[in-house]
Amino acid sequence: MVLRRFLPALPPLLAFAGILAIWELLSLYFGLDGLPPPSVALRQVPVILTDPQSLFDIVDSLRRMAIGIVLALVFAIPVGLWMGRSRFAAAFFNPLLSVIYPVPKAALMPIIMLWLGVGDASKILVIFLGVTLPLIYHSYQGSRAVEEKLLWSAAAMGMQPPARLARIVLPAALPEILVGCRTALVLGLITMVTSEMIARQTGIGNLVFQSLEMGIYDTVYAMIVIIGALGFILDVLFERLRGWLVGWAEPAQSIIVGST
Amino acid sequence: MSQAELTSPRIAAEERNALRQSSMISIERVSKYFDTRRDKRHLALSEITLPVTRGEFVSILGPSGCGKSTLLYIVGGFVQPSSGQVLVNDRPVEGPGPDRGPVFQEFALFPWKTVLGNVTYGLDQRGVPKAEAVARARALLAMVSLSGYENFYPKELSGGMKQRVAIARTLAYKPNILLMDEPFGALDAQTRTRLQNDLLKIWDEDRKTVLFVTHSVEEAVFLSDRVVMMSRSPGRIQDIIDIDLPRPRDRASLLLDRRYQDYVVNIERMMDAQTGDHS
Numbered sequence: 001m002v003l004r005r006f007l008p009a010l011p012p013l014l015a016f017a018g019i020l021a022i023w024e025l026l027s028l029y030f031g032l033d034g035l036p037p038p039s040v041a042l043r044q045v046p047v048i049l050t051d052p053q054s055l056f057d058i059v060d061s062l063r064r065m066a067i068g069i070v071l072a073l074v075f076a077i078p079v080g081l082w083m084g085r086s087r088f089a090a091a092f093f094n095p096l097l098s099v100i101y102p103v104p105k106a107a108l109m110p111i112i113m114l115w116l117g118v119g120d121a122s123k124i125l126v127i128f129l130g131v132t133l134p135l136i137y138h139s140y141q142g143s144r145a146v147e148e149k150l151l152w153s154a155a156a157m158g159m160q161p162p163a164r165l166a167r168i169v170l171p172a173a174l175p176e177i178l179v180g181c182r183t184a185l186v187l188g189l190i191t192m193v194t195s196e197m198i199a200r201q202t203g204i205g206n207l208v209f210q211s212l213e214m215g216i217y218d219t220v221y222a223m224i225v226i227i228g229a230l231g232f233i234l235d236v237l238f239e240r241l242r243g244w245l246v247g248w249a250e251p252a253q254s255i256i257v258g259s260t
Numbered sequence: 261m262s263q264a265e266l267t268s269p270r271i272a273a274e275e276r277n278a279l280r281q282s283s284m285i286s287i288e289r290v291s292k293y294f295d296t297r298r299d300k301r302h303l304a305l306s307e308i309t310l311p312v313t314r315g316e317f318v319s320i321l322g323p324s325g326c327g328k329s330t331l332l333y334i335v336g337g338f339v340q341p342s343s344g345q346v347l348v349n350d351r352p353v354e355g356p357g358p359d360r361g362p363v364f365q366e367f368a369l370f371p372w373k374t375v376l377g378n379v380t381y382g383l384d385q386r387g388v389p390k391a392e393a394v395a396r397a398r399a400l401l402a403m404v405s406l407s408g409y410e411n412f413y414p415k416e417l418s419g420g421m422k423q424r425v426a427i428a429r430t431l432a433y434k435p436n437i438l439l440m441d442e443p444f445g446a447l448d449a450q451t452r453t454r455l456q457n458d459l460l461k462i463w464d465e466d467r468k469t470v471l472f473v474t475h476s477v478e479e480a481v482f483l484s485d486r487v488v489m490m491s492r493s494p495g496r497i498q499d500i501i502d503i504d505l506p507r508p509r510d511r512a513s514l515l516l517d518r519r520y521q522d523y524v525v526n527i528e529r530m531m532d533a534q535t536g537d538h539s
Contacts, residue, residue, distance in 0.1 A: 149368035152338045155356035157382035157433060171372040248372045248413045 036218045044222035054207060058226070061203040064120055065192040068127025069184055076132045077177060080139020081169050084146070097133060105130040106194035113199055123195040123203075130191030131184035138180025142173025175249045178242045185238055189231050283311040283347070284469045285335060285437065290344035292330055304330050306494035307344070315467040319480035320488045323531070327495030328473045329441050335471060336362050336439050348437065358386065361435030365442040367422040369414040375401065375425050376410040382433035393432075400428040403462065420451035427459070440472045444479070456482060457511060464508055477531070481505075481523045482514060489527065491534050498534055501527060 020038045027037040048054045083090045109126050116122040146169050154168045170177075196205025204227060211219040292305040304327040312318050320328045333339040335346050337356040346353040348360065369378050376397055383393035401407055404424035414422055423443055430438065444452040456479060463470060474480050480487045484503050491498040505520060514520045 147366065147368060149362075149364045149366055150370065152333075152336070152356065152362060153364070153368045153370075153429075154381075154385075155338070156336065156358060156360065156362050156430075156435075157385040158358050159385055168370070171370070174372070246372075248415065 033215070034217055036221060038221075041218040041221035042225065044218045045225060048207075048219065048222055048226065057202050057207050058204055058230075061192055061196065061205070062230075064123050064203070065127055065188045067120075068124045068192070069131055069188045071124070072128045072132045072135055072184065073181070075128075076135035076180075077139045077170075080136040080177075080180075081143040081165055081173060083136070083140045084143020084173070085165060085169060090140070093136075097136060101133050106191055106198065109195055109198040118199040118201055122199055123192070126195045127188055127191045131188045134183040134187065135177075135180045138183070139173060139177050142176030143169050145176065146172040175246045178246060182235070182238055182242070185234055186231060189227070189234070193227060282313055284314040284316070284349065285310075285312040285471070286347040286350075287311070287331070287335065288345050288347065290331065290334060290341045290346060292327065292334065292339070293342045303494035305334075305341075306496050308495070308497060309344075310488060310497065310500075312469060312471065314469055317463065317470045317472065317483055317485045318488060319472045319474055319484040319486070320490060321474055321477065321480045321527070321531075322490030322495070322498075323492050324475060326490045326492035328490050331490075331495070332362075332439050332441050332471055332473050335437075336360050338362075358382070358433050359435055360437045360439055361430035361433065363423070363426055363430050363438065363440045363443045365445045367414070367419075367426045367446075369422055369426055369429070371414050373413075374410065375406065375412050375414070375417070378414070378425055379429045379432050382429060386433055397428070397432060400431055401425075404428045404458065418451075419447050420455060423447065423455060424458075427462070431462070435468070437469045437471070440470065442473050442475070445474070445476075452479075453511070459483070460509060477524050477527050481520060481527065482509065482511070487523075487527065489530060489534075499530060 024037045024039060027035045079089075079093065083093050105126055108129065109122065112122045112125055116125065150168055150172055151164055154164050159167065192203070193205040193208070196203035197209055200206045200209065204223065208220055208223045208227075211217075211223065287308055287310040290305060290308045291303070293301045294304055296302050308331060310318075320331060322328045330339060334341050335348070335353065337353045337360070370381060373381060376394065379397035379400055380390075380393040383396065384390075388396070398407070398410070401410065404427060406421060406424055406428070409417070409421065409425075414425070417425065427443070444455050447455065460483060472480070472483060481503055487501045487503060489498045489501065490496065501523065503523060505514065505517070505523075
């Protein structure tokens with residue numbers, strides 16, 4: 001009975017244990033300064049997490065990421081929904097998006113720093129740019145796939161087109177929008193770290209690269225582990241939120257991805 | 261006035277006015293083209309003229325692709341005709357409105373709303389106070405035998421239950437006209453029969469005007485006062501048959517009724533003759 005309850009947790013635990021084992025073996029084999037064994041590096045994790053300055057940096061990074069993602073949500077969802085319901089909007093935005101999509105947003109960081117300086121504004125703008133496109137794209141897909149007869153049913157009740165976008169298209173497209181949000185969360189984390197590599201001041205990225213320059217390699221690896229764990233925790237929390245928001249969705253509409 | 265005259269596009273003006281006055285719905289020379297490829301236009305409906313009187317149950321029967329659903333959508337105001345017009349209560353249809361309640365084959369329930377939320381949705385939209393909306397929704401759900409399912413989501417219901425919710429949702433905002441687009445087409449035979457019986461019971465209470473699209477001959481004859489037969493490519497009215505059977509109708513006795521059998525057999529023969537398809 002106990003075994004059956006913990007059985008689903010077994011494969012992920014094996015995977016993590018496997019990675020640690022390989023890491024340990026590799027570092028023992030090569031004996032490089034730049035590759036400390038996990039038994040040494042992971043000891044730095046509690047040290048970092050109890051250091052007020054490091055904690056402040058981590059929270060500061062997450063704050064910028066949250067602001068960037070929220071701004072992107074506010075902008076991208078209405079645009080995507082509108083594109084899905086208006087041929088004009090789709091024809092207008094689609095070529096723009098396909099030009100902007102392949103541009104690596106973090107590569108724009110030096111230019112943006114010329115405009116906005118090295119502070120919060122630049123980093124938030126880069127995170128915003130990094131997560132906007134998948135959000136628009138998924139909102140657009142979701143909006144385009146809304147069953148016409150849902151809109152007709154609402155129209156017959158006397159609902160006007162602008163209200164239909166907010167009250168029918170938005171909830172109907174929500175499962176697909178949340179797929180975009182999940183991608184945005186991961187991309188947001190990546191862009192956040194990258195932006196702090198380029199504009200050093202505070203933050204997780206800054207911690208990593210400062211330690212790297214000073215040759216404190218166990219801290220570097222501990223930080224990488226912490227970033228990975230952050231991504232994992234954010235994803236688990238987001239999946240909880242998603243289950244709560246779109247538990248009503250038909251199985252065909254629900255999204256089968258990754259870990260859960 | 262014979263049926264042939266009613267369906268003819270060339271009714272004299274005064275005669276048409278006389279018709280309008282007695283009609284709840286007046287479909288007047290409605291045609292609909294769809295653009296397929298460049299320069300190519302597909303004529304889906306050709307010069308349909310059909311008056312429907314208040315309280316009448318009219319079925320539109322035809323093979324798939326004859327434009328019968330499109331005709332219903334035009335009456336609903338969801339689709340614009342290419343030419344001609346539809347009058348409802350003497351006013352031209354310019355868009356959807358709560359006087360015409362649709363029920364679709366796909367149910368089209370709002371999946372993010374519970375059963376109760378779906379049925380009260382139109383009432384909230386019409387500004388009916390919450391308590392009154394909930395009371396009316398509960399009464400309607402009892403009428404469609406779904407008491408106790410108020411807090412279920414559509415995904416938790418069977419097809420037949422979903423369609424009951426959809427019917428309750430539409431009845432909730434009290435449309436004068438029901439536009440039913442093959443509402444039982446996606447259901448199994450047993451559920452379908454039950455819902456047909458239930459629909460007739462509900463309809464008997466206040467005799468709304470009903471336009472009912474179907475491709476089932478038995479369904480059309482069982483439910484209707486008149487059956488409008490359509491042919492395809494282009495969609496035209498082929499014939500209109502008055503179903504002179506007593507109401508309220510009981511399925512078992514109808515099945516034994518010689519007149520019911522004759523209607524079904526004759527209509528099926530006419531449809532076969534039209535399509536030349538005996539398979």
